[in-house]
Every structure is written in structure tokens, then in C-alpha cells.
Amino acid sequence: xxxxxxxxxxxxxxxxxxxxxxxxxxxxxxxxxxxxxxxxxxxxxxxxxxxxxxxxxxxxxxxxxxxxxxxxxxxxxxxxxxxxxxxxxxxxxxxxxxxxxxxxxxxxxxxxxxxxxxxxxxxxxxxxxxxxxxxxxxxxxxxxxxxxxxxxxxxxxxxxxxxxxxxxxxxxxxxxxxxxxxxxxxxxxxxxxxxxxxxxxxxxxxxxxxxxxxxxxxxxxxxxxxxxxxxxxxxxxxxxxxxxxxxxxxxxxxxxxxxx
Amino acid sequence: xxxxxxxxxxxxxxxxxxxxxxxxxxxxxxxxxxxxxxxxxxxxxxxxxxxxxxxxxxxxxxxxxxxxxxxxxxxxxxxxxxxxxxxxxxxxxxxxxxxxxxxxxxxxxxxxxxxxxxxxxxxxxxxxxxxxxxxxxxxxxxxxxxxxxxxxxxxxxxxxxxxxxxxxxxxxxxxxxxxxxxxxxxxxxxxxxxxxxxxxxxxxxxxxxxxxxxxxxxxxxxxx
Numbered sequence: 512x513x514x515x516x517x518x519x520x521x522x523x524x525x526x527x528x529x530x531x532x533x534x535x536x537x538x539x540x541x542x543x544x545x546x547x548x549x550x551x552x553x554x555x556x557x558x559x560x561x562x563x564x565x566x567x568x569x570x571x572x573x574x575x576x577x578x579x580x581x582x583x584x585x586x587x588x589x590x591x592x593x594x595x596x597x598x599x600x601x602x603x604x605x606x607x608x609x610x611x612x613x614x615x616x617x618x619x620x621x622x623x624x625x626x627x628x629x630x631x632x633x634x635x636x637x638x639x640x641x642x643x644x645x646x647x648x649x650x651x652x653x654x655x656x657x658x659x660x661x662x663x664x665x666x667x668x669x670x671x672x673x674x675x676x677x678x679x680x681x682x683x684x685x686x687x688x689x690x691x692x693x694x695x696x697x698x699x700x701x702x703x704x705x706x707x708x709x710x711x712x713x714x715x716x717x718x719x720x721x722x723x724x725x726x727x728x729x730x731x732x733x734x735x736x737x738x739x740x741x742x743x744x745x746x747x748x749x750x751x752x753x754x755x756x757x758x759x760x761x762x763x764x765x766x767x768x769x770x771x
Numbered sequence: 772x773x774x775x776x777x778x779x780x781x782x783x784x785x786x787x788x789x790x791x792x793x794x795x796x797x798x799x800x801x802x803x804x805x806x807x808x809x810x811x812x813x814x815x816x817x818x819x820x821x822x823x824x825x826x827x828x829x830x831x832x833x834x835x836x837x838x839x840x841x842x843x844x845x846x847x848x849x850x851x852x853x854x855x856x857x858x859x860x861x862x863x864x865x866x867x868x869x870x871x872x873x874x875x876x877x878x879x880x881x882x883x884x885x886x887x888x889x890x891x892x893x894x895x896x897x898x899x900x901x902x903x904x905x906x907x908x909x910x911x912x913x914x915x916x917x918x919x920x921x922x923x924x925x926x927x928x929x930x931x932x933x934x935x936x937x938x939x940x941x942x943x944x945x946x947x948x949x950x951x952x953x954x955x956x957x958x959x960x961x962x963x964x965x966x967x968x969x970x971x972x973x974x975x976x977x978x979x980x981x982x983x984x985x986x987x988x989x990x991x992x993x994x995x
Contacts, residue, residue: 574928574974575967576935578946583967587959665838672840676939683843690850699851706843713838 521689521701528685529708535674535681536667539606540614543667544660546607547614552644554615555622565615572612577670581605585677602674610667617659621652654727661720665713672709682708779961785952789962792948793969799862799944800931803869807930808923810870811877816907818878819885829878836875841936844868849940865937865944873930880922884915924981928974935970945969 553565572580585601588594596604625648633643675684686705693701817829836844848871849864859867888911896910938947949966953959 570975571971574932574971576932576946576970578935578938579949579963579967579970582946582950582959583963586953587963590957591960669838669840672842673936673939675842683840683846687846699854702843702847702851706839706847709840709843710835710838714834717834717838 522704524685524689525682525701525704525708528680528682528705529712531685532668532671532681532683533712535602535606535679536664536671539603539610539671540660540664540667542603542607543610543663544614546611547618548649550611550615551618551622554619569612569615572608577605577609577673578676580609581673581677584608598674598677598679601677602671602679606667606671606674609670610663613663613666614660617656617663618652620659621656622648624655625651658720658724658727661716661723665716665720668713668716669709778958781956781958782952782961782965785956788948788952789945789965792943792945795942795944796931796934796946797973799866799869799937799942800927800934802866803873803930803934804927806866806870807873807877810874812881812912814874814878815881815885818882833875833878836872837879841868841872841933842939844871845936845940861937861941864940865934865942869930869933869937872933873926876926876929877923880919880926881915883922884919885911887918888914920981920985924978924985927981928977931973931977932970 550565550568553561554569556562581602584605585596585598589596629647629651630643633647638646671681672683674681675687678684680688683705686701689701814829814832817825818833820826845864845868848859848868849861852859852864892910892914893906896906901909934944935946938944938950941947945966949962953962956962
């Protein structure tokens, strides 16, 4: 175990790693979102060429492990094009590419959630495609897109831990460095602290996403999602709620045939 | 080594090594899936059951694992367990880490399936006088499978993609082989392109075969 004198120092180092993780992921999320909006719009457009290009990009990126993507940017591209890519830009570039493919799907489903009537109404006002997109569809789609975007942010934070293997010192990189520096001591607690750091950040973000999702979702779907019909307690409650006494059934049928 | 002199011939002697790596990738993914799918169903039953303790356990497990990166789980298994006197090989740690990760996601998939079965199905089965175990086994679970089949296919793909991370703790699968051959030949561009093509082909093949295998079951109408 680590001596308590070092503990505060290490905690501060881990906290700095955590902020770097958040920065790296947020930067990639912003860059990825820019790409995602373009790709998502292409994907939901009616032009086949655009649709095909966007679909090919999204499917390719989503079928490659992020490790391969990261190694490709860090090892292969510098050798092939004779340029130097340090870990920082390499990690941001790879994460942004990864992120853009996932954001494209978020944007697409956001755009497709807007009723067709909105498009038709805007088109009948004489607005061109890009203005319909900018002034009518995207502002509405944005609301629907916020919860899944938080989901993409959470998974980007988790993927960003892989940046530590190309020498990027974020949360996990910081933890591994502390481990190396204390190679003679049992430092199991450092990795557990790293795990705890990821958990606290990702869990609170997921809860925020869930809360926002419940607020934007229509009432009926909320009930269905909660639907605990399989729990016998709520099943009994459901049956009780639907149970009508023979007397009330009789009154109902009498009313139906016109008797009072 | 520039783009101008792409040379695949240099790699020919290394191809068998890449092939073995690919087989290893498939092996650890298959093992992890074989472990995590039954555990996922079991965990989902715990999550929706009446027992509060089991429900809290399953929920805690899902929330914890889903919010920790796979790499951290792999490191903890591979680096921390031996410190407590549990010797574990890289291969075992890789399979176990992938299975632990995948189980959390599979529990959520199955739970979604249980929620998707109409309440009337539970009621009808109960009113026929079936015991709770039979309500689940004969009526509900078969319908759950229909609902979750497409998501299980996606889960298989994501386990295969996640297995690349096992290379970091030294499991000799495709990504590991790619890197080790690259460090001796410096043909990173060609090698990573080959690896990427393998993963793309794998992911597309899995989703195609899965759709063909399960298409009819997944699209059959549910009882209402």
C-alpha cells in the first residue's frame, strides 16, 4: 500500500488526469459532432450518392475496433506519409473520427424524428433545403438529440482510456504512471481509484441523460418502459385496476342497450 | 517507408501468423459470448424479479460495469488479481474481462426484452394456472428471445471489436500479432489495413449471418 504522505499527491495527479480525460473527450465530441451533423444530414438526404458515402463511412468506422483506428493514426499514417504525429493530436483525431460515426446516427435519428409535415410546411413557404434544415428541422431535432449525445459522450470518455497506450497521460495513463513509479509496492488501489474516477463521471452523466430522456419522452412510452407487469405485485395491481364487479358490468351493459 | 512503395509481398511470410491471430480473436470472442449470454439472461431475471437483494445486486453490477472502460477492467483482472494470490493468464484475463463487460450489456438487452412482452401474456399464462417458473419458461422467455435477437447480434459484433483491447494485456490475437509484426517490418500501413479489413469483414459477416439465421424468428408477429 502507498504511504499516506504520497497519497494526497497521487490523488491530485489522478484528478488532473481526470480533467485531461474530460477535456480530450469533450474536444473530440465537439469535433465529432461537426462531422456527425454533416454525415447525418447526408445520410438522411434523398441523394443516393451522399447517402451511400455517409453509410459507407459510418459502417466502416463502426466496424473497426477503436484500438486499430488509434494505431492507424499513430503508427501507420506517420510512416506512410512521412509526418510526425504526437500522441495528443493522434488521440484527438482518432477519437473524433470514431465519435463522428456515432454522432451521425444520433443526428440522423434526430432528423428523422421530425414529422414530415414540418418539411412540407417549410418547403411550401419557399425555403431552400439548407434553410429548412437550419431554421426548421435542426432546432427541433436538437432537443431529441441531447440524451443520445450524452450517451456518445460517456462512451467517448470510456474509449479515451485507450489513448494511454500511445503515451497520452490522461486518467488511466496517470494511474499507470503512478503504478510504475511504485513498482516495488503493492499499488492495487491506484487502478481501483482510476476505475472509481471513470465510474463517478460516467455514472453521473448517464443519470443526467436518463433524466433528460424521461423529460422529453411522451408520457405513454414512459409508462411502457417502467411497465413492471412481470412483478407479481404490480400485476396484481393491474388486475385490480381493471377488475369490475358484476354489478357494474350489468349497469354498463344495460346502459349500452339504452336502459338506465 | 512511404505510401509510394506499398509492398504486400514483404508480408507474405507473416500471413500465417496473422491467420493464427485472427483465429485467436474469434476464439476469445466466442468464449466471452458463450459465458455472457446465459449470464445475461440470468442477470435479467434477477433484475426484474421480486427479490430486492438480487435486484439490487444485478442493478449495481450493470451500472458499475457499464460505466468503467473495458481496458480498466482488463488491467484490474490482469495486474491486480495476482497481487492477491490469484494467478491468471493473459488469455483467461482477456476472456473474463470481455465476458464481465458483455454480461452487463446483455442483462440490459434481456431486460428490455422482458419489458417488451405485453403484460397480457403474463396474465394469460397465470390465469391458465401455470406455475411462475412455467410462465417464464414456456410463455415469456420464448417471446423475449424474439425481441432481443437483433440486439444480441449487435452485442456479438461489439464483443469481437472489444476483443482487440485484449492485445494490450498481451493476448496473442489479431491486433497483437499486427503490432508485433509491424514492429519488426515497419509495414504498419499495410498491416493495420489488413487488420481493419478483417474486422470489417467479420462485423459485416456476423450481422449478415445473424440476420439470415434469426430473420424469421425476429420478424414473426408477437402474441398480443
